[in-house]
Amino acid sequence: MAMPFYVAPEQFMKDKADFARKNIGRGRPLVATVYSTGVLICAENSSRSLHKVSEIYDRIAFAGVGKYNEFDQLRVSGVQHADIKGYQFSREDVDARSLANLYARYMGNVFTHEMKPLEVEILVAEVGAQPGEDQIFHILYDGTVVDEDRFTALGGEAETITARLAKAYKAEWSLGQALKASVQALTGGERELSSRELEVAVLDRGNGRRAFRRILEAEVAELLAGREPVPVEAAT
């Protein structure tokens, strides 16, 4: 009877982590930051129809980098979970923290028990009722959850990008300022990113029940050019 080769657990886990990290690092990055009236998520994405950023529930958004089919499956599961929870209990009872925990448990489980770990990093963001109550959860391929309350970056060069954002970050900055700084952090000033290559979405307190809104190309260009839209509260 042939004996299977012995592989030390340390080596096995390290190989899996290296595999996941390498593939995630190849993907184009994404940043999220809080601003005066909500949370901004900005991704490098040249596709108009395959989204990296999407809506999960009234106040919750999802973003993923890495292998598209894997994070998309996670996104759909999140929507199903949130809708079922809201149906069983109440819309108010659906929160990002419990969803982030479920994602972490699932991804951790896959990392430990399956041959191939998920090649994704995901983000779950929730806009709070008041400034300062926004939450950003960053979940890694092995199920590690990092809880951020100001900004985070996912994907390739995430550490460099986070460091750039940390320098630029100002509390209570406007959407335009936050977007410009996010794009600056993504490029590092070394290359140009046009509005065509960006996927931008916000969770904004002023948007009513469903806080999620995609910011389309034209509006992104306006914001990057320094023209701020009239805030919803001020307009009404």
Added chain:
Amino acid sequence: MTLPMFPPGNDPGPNFNEVLHRLGFGPFPGSGPAGAPGAQTVPGRLPGGGPGMLTVPGGGDGRASAQPFQVTHGTTICAVRYNDGVIMAGDRRATAGSAIAHRTMEKVHAADTHSGVAIAGAAGPAMEMVRIFQLQLEHYEKVEGQALSLEGKANQLSQMVRANLGMAMQGFVVVPLFAGYDLRRAKGRIYTYDPTGGRYEETDYHADGSGGRDARTTIKLGFKDDMSREQGIDLCVQALWQAADEDSATGGPDAVRGIFPTVATITAQGFERVPEPEVAQAFGRVISHLTSAEVNRTPPPVDPDEPDQGRPSKATPAKAPATRKAK
């Protein structure tokens, strides 16, 4: 709770009702092969017969006695096409048998941003159907990244009504009315249903519920192409007034409590409730119009020799009605 994970071969897709059903929560069976229509919720016709009659165990003698089990019902709803889209309206009364169960029930709901659903029939399953329907549309939009077409929405509702057929056979009938603004065709559209899930598109207007016939007749007589918002609201309000006038289960405007029927418009700008003061004004116009018609009537001449004022005698068979009709 765990994260719902369906294998690729068993994916419920963007159908929320199906997700609920797979996980064992849904009151309406799924429409896929796993859930044949009505298969799960039809325990056979309950003894006791009659709409909404369930047999409940009786007193100490050990025999079961049939007691009426009164189901709360919602009544008159209507939808009318006008210039900018569709107007939907519904009264606020819910009844349980001959008793008034609620005075402030909402029967007209936004299904999503550009469509609305109104309900008549057994209130419990109807409200649940509306809730799941709303979730269904939002769920589809989130999973697929774009909203369903108006016809797609109407078909989804049809499947839910059909799934309720078993309950309908036992007296818990739900008849929704669906209307919306079709953004692709830039026009308001109205869909009606029968208890078996049959779906019919109406070109101009429809009304349903116990007072639906009276409301429909009123709208039929007053309907014009190219009505303005105000004309449309007035017509709906008039229809509800006439329905309340003829049908005991339909509530009229309640000036004492300040409760007015729900009226909503659905246009390119989306679903919007008509503010209550505006509905109250529309009722004011209907009431003053009807009152002036009543005041201008010549009262029947009183004949002191006539023994029975109520019934015309054989000698003067058609005199009293004829004079009453004269203006």
